[in-house]
Amino acid sequence: MNEFFGHPRGLAVCFLTEMWERFSYYGMRALLTLYLVKHFLFSDHASYEIFGAYTTLVYLGPVVGGYIADKYLGSRKAVTLGAILLVLGHFGMAFEGADAIERIAADGARIIERDPVYLQIFYFSLALICVGVAFLKPNISTIVGALYEEGDPRRDSGFTIFYMGINLGAAIAAIVCGYLGETFGWKYGFGLAGIGMLIGLTVFLRGQKHLMGRTEPPDTAALKARTKIGLSLEWTIYLCAIASVGLTWTLVQSYALVGLLLGGTGVVVVLLILFVSFFRCAPVERDRMLVASTLIAFSVLFWSLFEQAGSSLNLFADRAVNRVVMGYEIKASIFQSLNSIFIITLAPLFAVLWVALAKRKREPSTPTKFALALFQVGLGFLALAFGAGLAGADGKVAVIWLVLAYFLHTTGELCLSPVGLSMITKLSIKRLVGFMMGVWFLSSAAAQYIGSIIAKQMSVSGENGAAVDSATALATYGSVFQSIGWLGIAVGVVALIASPLLRRGMHGVH
Numbered sequence: 001m002n003e004f005f006g007h008p009r010g011l012a013v014c015f016l017t018e019m020w021e022r023f024s025y026y027g028m029r030a031l032l033t034l035y036l037v038k039h040f041l042f043s044d045h046a047s048y049e050i051f052g053a054y055t056t057l058v059y060l061g062p063v064v065g066g067y068i069a070d071k072y073l074g075s076r077k078a079v080t081l082g083a084i085l086l087v088l089g090h091f092g093m094a095f096e097g098a099d100a101i102e103r104i105a106a107d108g109a110r111i112i113e114r115d116p117v118y119l120q121i122f123y124f125s126l127a128l129i130c131v132g133v134a135f136l137k138p139n140i141s142t143i144v145g146a147l148y149e150e151g152d153p154r155r156d157s158g159f160t161i162f163y164m165g166i167n168l169g170a171a172i173a174a175i176v177c178g179y180l181g182e183t184f185g186w187k188y189g190f191g192l193a194g195i196g197m198l199i200g201l202t203v204f205l206r207g208q209k210h211l212m213g214r215t216e217p218p219d220t221a222a223l224k225a226r227t228k229i230g231l232s233l234e235w236t237i238y239l240c241a242i243a244s245v246g247l248t249w250t251l252v253q254s255y256a257l258v259g260l261l262l263g264g265t266g267v268v269v270v271l272l273i274l275f276v277s278f279f280r281c282a283p284v285e286r287d288r289m290l291v292a293s294t295l296i297a298f299s300v301l302f303w304s305l306f307e308q309a310g311s312s313l314n315l316f317a318d319r320a321v322n323r324v325v326m327g328y329e330i331k332a333s334i335f336q337s338l339n340s341i342f343i344i345t346l347a348p349l350f351a352v353l354w355v356a357l358a359k360r361k362r363e364p365s366t367p368t369k370f371a372l373a374l375f376q377v378g379l380g381f382l383a384l385a386f387g388a389g390l391a392g393a394d395g396k397v398a399v400i401w402l403v404l405a406y407f408l409h410t411t412g413e414l415c416l417s418p419v420g421l422s423m424i425t426k427l428s429i430k431r432l433v434g435f436m437m438g439v440w441f442l443s444s445a446a447a448q449y450i451g452s453i454i455a456k457q458m459s460v461s462g463e464n465g466a467a468v469d470s471a472t473a474l475a476t477y478g479s480v481f482q483s484i485g486w487l488g489i490a491v492g493v494v495a496l497i498a499s500p501l502l503r504r505g506m507h508g509v510h
Helices: 009-038 044-073 075-093 116-146 155-183 186-206 220-224 233-251 255-279 283-310 312-320 332-359 366-389 399-427 430-456 470-505
Strands: 101-104 110-113
Touching: 009 044, 009 075, 009 116, 009 155, 009 186, 009 283, 009 312, 009 332, 044 075, 044 116, 044 220, 044 233, 044 255, 044 283, 044 312, 044 430, 075 116, 075 186, 075 233, 116 155, 116 233, 155 186, 155 332, 220 233, 233 255, 255 283, 255 430, 283 312, 283 332, 283 366, 283 399, 283 430, 283 470, 312 332, 312 399, 312 470, 332 399, 366 399, 366 470, 399 430
Parallel strands: none
Antiparallel strands: 101 110
């Protein structure tokens, strides 16, 4: 059998590899902030910083990993390297050690004792995952594209099937890994994530024959050539990848340094875009580049609010939501599956909606879709703020408000995400398409970091990981939810008002 639902057999290999990679990533993500607060007894503030540094590096890495694969390794070798590092990283997370202990000193000061060995194993595991994602994430998508000849009408539906695998893996992971980790022990949830990634690696290694040889290194001879250190270029790259794990190990423990690195890079990128737009582009090219940059800026705010799911919303669900449904208490981490479940359910409906509106010439423009996305992510947080105001005597918010928030965040995502990267490639001048795609990934990293700054405004626990009294905690959550909800809507209004101007600046690009 040489086809997979009418597509190249290699699509099944990529589908399963990415499904299991996302299973491992989202399984671990569902538990991470809870693990930091409950196992290591970090404060909310410190937990959000660790989470923010980690996710920023996860989204920053693919810019480098994609470049190395395109220029030297080829996608197949890069994905294999990334998958091996991910297996090691996820299994490393399962080595949790003893729970941190709180002690009271003679002077009354509270001291948290954490096992330094297992804490460093934890940080090193995060570093392995960051570098693994850098090599796997951008290149597995490249392989999917390489399976189709240019102009093949099956290409778009192939990517749709591929992305369904991403959400399927994410949905299952949050439920299964989350339940195991919170019920039986963190190591079981993290260990299952590692097993999932090991299955993904096995599938990819066994299925390479179906990739049709289109993902090999661009210059095999150059890859075998000796470098100054006596190793082939290929093994030199592998050595550098291992060294980068060491660097990332340091960075993931230094939130401020990650912010400095991201901020410095961001300033250089913005100045470069402005210089190229005004001094190296024709007027039409300049307008399109500026529109692309504006849309990227809107997306940064959207994702910084949306990505509260893994940090502040996870702890909010654990502490301030009545999670008992029909007599059964749902684990907080399981709510992380809602976004993916809603994506799987709603994506086909949105696809039909856009087609129907397009036939009637009523489909919203891309800038308008970005505005709608911002409205909806803002409304999601206002729903949470409203729910917090209706909390019961026990200080718990009804679970329906959390479900509604995730629903609105997902409908917002479906307005922005499918058109985002595609529109950036269409608006960018040809000689800078690769650079602007890198900027898109950089903006995702920026969103993660800004998201952690927002999350820190909702810190409601001290060093022992226990929340302050429920009334104070709920007031803090409600106040910040309201503020960021109105922020999302306000920027959405700006985007909507600016959409006619942005549409003109696109000069016919759809």
